[in-house]
Amino acid sequence: MRTPKPLPHYLINRYxxxxxxxxxxxxxxxxxxxxxxxxxxxxVISCCDSRVHVTSIFGAEQGEFFIHRNIANLVPPYNPDGEYHGTSAAIEYAVGTLKVAHIIVLGHSNCGGVNGCHDMCSGHAPELEEKTSFIGRWMDILRPGYERVKDIEDEAERRSALEKEAVLVSLENLAGFPFIAQEMEQGMLSLHGLWTDIGEGGLEHYLPETGFVPV
Amino acid sequence: MRTPKPLPHYLINRYxxxxxxxxxxxxxxxxxxxxxxxxxxxxVISCCDSRVHVTSIFGAEQGEFFIHRNIANLVPPYNPDGEYHGTSAAIEYAVGTLKVAHIIVLGHSNCGGVNGCHDMCSGHAPELEEKTSFIGRWMDILRPGYERVKDIEDEAERRSALEKEAVLVSLENLAGFPFIAQEMEQGMLSLHGLWTDIGEGGLEHYLPETGFVPV
Amino acid sequence: MRTPKPLPHYLINRYxxxxxxxxxxxxxxxxxxxxxxxxxxxxVISCCDSRVHVTSIFGAEQGEFFIHRNIANLVPPYNPDGEYHGTSAAIEYAVGTLKVAHIIVLGHSNCGGVNGCHDMCSGHAPELEEKTSFIGRWMDILRPGYERVKDIEDEAERRSALEKEAVLVSLENLAGFPFIAQEMEQGMLSLHGLWTDIGEGGLEHYLPETGFVPV
Amino acid sequence: MRTPKPLPHYLINRYxxxxxxxxxxxxxxxxxxxxxxxxxxxxVISCCDSRVHVTSIFGAEQGEFFIHRNIANLVPPYNPDGEYHGTSAAIEYAVGTLKVAHIIVLGHSNCGGVNGCHDMCSGHAPELEEKTSFIGRWMDILRPGYERVKDIEDEAERRSALEKEAVLVSLENLAGFPFIAQEMEQGMLSLHGLWTDIGEGGLEHYLPETGFVPV
Structure with a gap:
């Protein structure tokens, strides 16, 4: 077997x-x-995408943000079934142990995971429906969002709307965690939905009255 | 219900x-x-911990690293059972779609998740054994690592050894993903294990012959 | 004829x-x-000088920078006359094919090419004015820069100013390439002028408001 | 007009x-x-390609190599017509002023410039024949090399052979510079032809008796 390797020199130099x-x-x-x-x-819950750096956008220094990153910044529904739930574990630690005051879900443009979900739900990527596709199964979390945008005629618009649904579905699922609902009820925790445009450097936040608007 | 809120002003200013x-x-x-x-x-697979910034240590810019962050930088065993597996989905996307050349697992000192695992496995945190504890169930991935360090007498040493086991267990689990094994066999992918000391600013990499040594 | 020779052994060893x-x-x-x-x-457009390593200063790894190196990091004026234009070809490839986002012109202290230009333009090196002098003809690109610094009294200062003019003249000529102007207009390309002091290890960038200032 | 910009922060940090x-x-x-x-x-005369670092392959430190980099590591024929000849100027400076003992031409696999030449000479890229194509006009230097490989049936083999011709044509043109011929005659200068395989990390040198062989 090929065993672990030392760190490439260029990273050692940078370090x-x-x-x-x-x-x-x-x-x-x-x-x-x-x-x-x-x-x-x-x-902060954001995407693994190499183009999205919450530490850069918010000038975050060591110690400021507890950051979970997964494909398409998704939060699955609350489901304490005893299985491995990495996202839910991170949320539980942030709220229960660290007692953070804010949870920020940060979506973004040009999201490969969201595009995969779009193709899967519209029938153009049957391989993602397979049980063996980790990406497909994970993106299934966003299927309720696809249902809400599927009638948008323009494709680019529909894909973009689905990226924002990835934020909204996650916010909804977050609100379904009992310990989150309780902290929110007591005014100790607030949720925030953001979406950033990589090329334009834009940032929008979600307001219940108006939807996503530039900050 | 308390609905999503606009972004706090200090973050808008920073943006x-x-x-x-x-x-x-x-x-x-x-x-x-x-x-x-x-x-x-x-x-890069690193911890959610707010004190660990791979983008800072390696001067990483937008576009350089695909980053997954979860509690204790853990990779669960390969298990395509059709459930939500956020970590495995991120790995599948990185290797299958993006074709990254390196996967770097970055552990760190003072890890809250690892300490929870230590307490659970040594019988001092029975609540983490509960089915309803997302953190406990997630940290169960590290139990094989605990078995390997449990006889270390000095407690601080044992906890530190367990942090490094979190890297090694993840590397072992990574090597068990068929598509990773195949890319490694073909020389297209290499795995790397790192551990950083937050207070000292130290960085060690794992070499099969010597264990963890400073870079 | 003396034919090509094998590589010297010390380079084989290093390889x-x-x-x-x-x-x-x-x-x-x-x-x-x-x-x-x-x-x-x-x-990056830099000088052939053996003392100037952009890969070292910027920790550049394979794949990061497309590097053209010529005498005195000069860009000639846009002139599509069908002749051999190595520098213009490199620029055309970088912008048109590779679609780089930045062009960085890196000048340096103690530049032999620039000193030759200074001597030629001040009448002290008539041999460089000859049609048969490749160096003289090439350094003629910098003559407009000499015109702007020739009244500086102190010689060392004048030579140093001419090194910086080599960067500015190149930036001006770059902006005169129609395909560069177009990409800049669309916000897809930016130009940067740098100058490094070899002995001091200093680095200055050019800002339109202030001239060259340390980074 | 969009004026020169300051250096991006990530490069300032690296510096x-x-x-x-x-x-x-x-x-x-x-x-x-x-x-x-x-x-x-x-x-050293090598390609601008970001994947080819002679400073890396030969562990070159500041001061060791005078490096000229252009598209496809080409040397045009000797032609002192009074026009701008960046490559010839660099060669003249290296031999006449610095009195280097070796000139090394380093070719490489997967060369975009050479592939463009192949397509142009085989009639598949008429746009490169245009007077306004800097790349096409520059790659015309390699046309005599294409004539020598055009009958190789296998396309991949033919393209690879043309990459090596880019080295040989340059060596031939170098030997046609009177001041180079003279230095070689006196045993003060030797020429070397190399070709590196980017993916395999291979290095071959040209020997008159055997052609290109691994070092």
């Missing part, structure tokens, strides 16, 4: 650059973060 | 700062990324 | 060192680069 | 990393290089 600059300038803060533990203000 | 500087300086690159799609060199 | 380390660690990435083609983010 | 590590460790050497001038042992 040493970071150590000599960013770390060196902030050493006391990093030491304090290690000693005192993290105390993030918000949890 | 506009990013837009006026980083985005503005790189506008053509962001447009290309949107038009041409992402082409990341590596997938 | 095998690279193969056993850097290549071996990054084999999957090199295979992908060969299969999928290059996708560089930027074109 | 500071380099300054704090590589430069800092080698400061006396960089200062000496600035004071005493460069004294490179060889000139």
């Amino acid at each position: 040493h650059g970071w150590k000599a600059t960013t770390y060196s300038e902030n050493e006391p803060w990093y030491r304090r973060l290690a000693t005192d533990g993290q105390n993030p203000r918000a949890m | 506009h700062g990013w837009k006026a500087t980083t985005y503005s300086e790189n506008e053509p690159w962001y447009r290309r990324l949107a038009t041409d799609g992402q082409n990341p060199r590596a997938m | 095998h060192g690279w193969k056993a380390t850097t290549y071996s660690e990054n084999e999957p990435w090199y295979r992908r680069l060969a299969t999928d083609g290059q996708n560089p983010r930027a074109m | 500071h990393g380099w300054k704090a590590t590589t430069y800092s460790e080698n400061e006396p050497w960089y200062r000496r290089l600035a004071t005493d001038g460069q004294n490179p042992r060889a000139m």
Whole structure:
């Protein structure tokens, strides 16, 4: 078997650059973060996509955001069946242990996962319906969103609407977690839905009255 | 029900700062990324912990790394049972669609998830054994690692060893995905295990002959 | 005729060192680069000078920068006369085929080509004015820059200013290529002017408001 | 007009990393290089392709190689007509001023420029025959090489043979520069032809008796 390999040299070089600059300038803060533990203000759920950096958009420093990233920034429905639920575990930790004040779901344009869901639900990607397709099964979470946008005639518009549904479905599922509903009821937690346009550098937030509007 | 809220003002301010500087300086690159799609060199699997920023350590820019973050940077065993598997879906997308050349698992010191696993496996956190504990069920992935370190006498040492096991168990599980094994066999994909010390700013990589050593 | 010779042994040794380390660690990435083609983010135009390594300064790895190097990092004016234009061909390939987002012109201190231009334009190197001097004819591209600095009294200052003019003249000529002007107009391409001090390890970028300032 | 822009922040960060590590460790050497001038042992002529790094393959440090990079590592025939000849100027400077002992022409696999030449010469890319195509006019230098490989039946083999012709044509043209012929005659200069396989990490050198063989 091909065993784990050492880190490529170019990353080692970059690490040493970071150590000599960013770390060196902030050493006391990093030491304090290690000693005192993290105390993030918000949890962010965003996509794995390499083009989406919440740390960049929000100038986030070490210690500010508890970040979960998965395909298409999805939250599955609450389902405590004893199986592995990585997203739900992250949410439980953020709310129950870290007591974050905000959960931010960040969607984005040009999302490969959402496009796969679109193709699957519209019958153009039967392979994603297979039990063995992890992507297909995962994107099934977004199927209720597809139902709400499927009648939009223009295809580009429909795909874009589905990206925003990925945020809304996740917000709905989040609200279905009992411990989240309880914290929200007590005013200790608020949910936020965002969508960013990669090419334009745009950012929209969801308001119940108006839908998604630029911030 | 308490509905989604607009984005807090301090984040709106930061976004506009990013837009006026980083985005503005790189506008053509962001447009290309949107038009041409992402082409990341590596997938990184790291923890949600707010103190761990792979984008900072490696000076990663938009487009470089496909990043999945979950509690304790864990990869569950390959199990195509048709259920939601967010981590496996992310891996399938990275390897099958994006054809990344490297998968890097990045563990870290002071990991809350790993400590929970330690307490659960040593009988000090029975609530995590409950079917309703998402964190407990998720951290169960690391139980084989606990078995390998449980006889280490010094507690701090044992907890630290378990953090590194979180990397090794994930590497083992990754190698059990058929499509990963195949790409590795063909020399198209390599796996890497890293562990970072938050307070010291240290970075170690795993070598089969020597274990974890500083880069 | 003396025919081509085998590679000197010290370079063969170094190659095998690279193969056993850097290549071996990054084999999957090199295979992908060969299969999928290059996708560089930027074109860099720098000098042939052995002391100027843009790959070192920017930690550039295989695949990141499309690099053209000529004497004094010069870009000649746009002139599609059907003759051989190596620099213009490289630019056309970078912008038209690779669709890079940035073109970076990197000048440097102690530039032999620029000093030759200074001597030629000030009448101290008549041999460079000859039709048979490739260096002289090439450095003639920088003559408009000499006109702008020739009244600086201090010689060292004047030579240094001419090095920076080599960057500015190139930026001006770049902007005169119709396909570059068009991409810039559409926000898909930006130009950057840099100058590095070899001995000090300094780096300055050109800002229209302030001229060259340290980054 | 859109004016020159400041350097993107990620490159500024990388530069500071380099300054704090590589430069800092080698400061006396960089200062000496600035004071005493460069004294490179060889000139390398390679392609602009982002995947080809002679500094990586040969572990080249600042000061070792005088490097000219253009599309397809081509040297045009000697032609002192008073026009701009960037490649010939670089060669003249390397041989006449720096008195390098070796000129190394480094070709490579998967070369976009060579493929363009193949398509043009075989009648499949008439746009490259246009006077306004800088790439087409530049690749015309390789036409004599195409004539020698055009009867190879297998297309992949033919394209690969043309990549090696790009090295051989350049060596032939180099030998036609009077000042090069003279230095070679006196045993002060030798020419070398190399070709590297990007995916395999292979390196071949040209020997008159055997053609290209692995080093």
